[in-house]
Amino acid sequence: KAGVTQTPRYLIKTRGQQVTLSCSPISGHRSVSWYQQTPGQGLQFLFEYFSETQRNKGNFPGRFSGRQFSNSRSEMNVSTLELGDSALYLCASSLAQAVSSTDTQYFGPGTRLTVL
Amino acid sequence: AQSVTQPDIHITVSEGASLELRCNYSYGATPYLFWYVQSPGQGLQLLLKYFSGDTLVQGIKGFEAEFKRSQSSFNLRKPSVHWSDAAEYFCAVGANTGFQKLVFGTGTRLLVSP
Numbered sequence: 001k002a003g004v005t006q007t008p009r010y011l012i013k014t015r016g017q018q019v020t021l022s023c024s025p026i027s028g029h030r031s032v033s034w035y036q037q038t039p040g041q042g043l044q045f046l047f048e049y050f051s052e053t054q055r056n057k058g059n060f061p062g063r064f065s066g067r068q069f070s071n072s073r074s075e076m077n078v079s080t081l082e083l084g085d086s087a088l089y090l091c092a093s094s095l096a097q098a099v100s101s102t103d104t105q106y107f108g109p110g111t112r113l114t115v116l
Numbered sequence: 117a118q119s120v121t122q123p124d125i126h127i128t129v130s131e132g133a134s135l136e137l138r139c140n141y142s143y144g145a146t147p148y149l150f151w152y153v154q155s156p157g158q159g160l161q162l163l164l165k166y167f168s169g170d171t172l173v174q175g176i177k178g179f180e181a182e183f184k185r186s187q188s189s190f191n192l193r194k195p196s197v198h199w200s201d202a203a204e205y206f207c208a209v210g211a212n213t214g215f216q217k218l219v220f221g222t223g224t225r226l227l228v229s230p
Contacts, residue, residue: 004159033216043206043220056215090159092216099148099210101167105218107152107159 002026004093004108012114018079021111025072025093032074033105034066037088046089049074050097078113086115118143118209122221129197130229137192137224139207148210149190150218151181155203163205166190177201202228 005024013019025032034046045058049068066076072093078085092105099105119142129135141147148167152160164175171183181192190207204225208218 031216033218035220042222043208045217045219048216050216056217058217092160094216097216098214099212099216099218101148101165104162104165105216107161109157109159 004091004106006089006091006108006111008111009109010112010114012116013081014116015081015083017081018077019081019113020075020077021089021091021113023074023076023091023093023108025074025091026106029093029095029106030072031094031097032068032072033092033094034074034076035090035092036060037090037110038086043090046076055097081115083115086113088112118147118211118219120207120209120219120221122205122207122224124224125222126225126227128227128229131199132196135192135194135197135201135226137205137207137226139190139192139221140188141190141207141209142188143209143211145212148212149181149183150208150210151175151179151190151192152206152208152220153177153203154206154223160206163192197226197228199228199230202226 007022031050033048047057052068063079068074088110090110092107094105096103121140150165151163166173204223207221
């Protein structure tokens, strides 16, 4: 069974540009969560989606947005990039809409975004 | 709100020696606790999780963790470390709030010396 796929794996952008990252969950999974990982702040929750609905959002500015499609694939967008947006962006997929003992969040390898 | 503290940024252990990584959490109700491992260039892999019941949880790769409510801790242990265990380890807490959101600690980087 294929794992969580994230594309692209690496991305270099300049300040002020916008970027779109893609996440394809494990087949059958309807929940997708996004996290930002930086050396200074660690892993921080961005948002989570279930069946095309954003159910929860972290404490990030409105420049960070996302969506989920009917096939459960998800994209996140960052507009007006800043140097501080350089990070590893991880997505995770799971079956259920909430943490449960019978479910597991599987993480993708991440997209490494560098903002120059 | 939940929070997680991993007090050790780096730990070096000799191959074959035992390992204990510390994790303290803060949450008002019964927490859902997780340990993930991240190898360079990789995503996170779940090692084990605790929801309820037995306070000693067995995971993959020979890892185990013990939930101690009185100490708000969920320490990860392995009796004999292998060179391939060198990675970064994250403790995380989830909540029974109907969401998938996890709150992660800052991680502990494990170095294994020959």
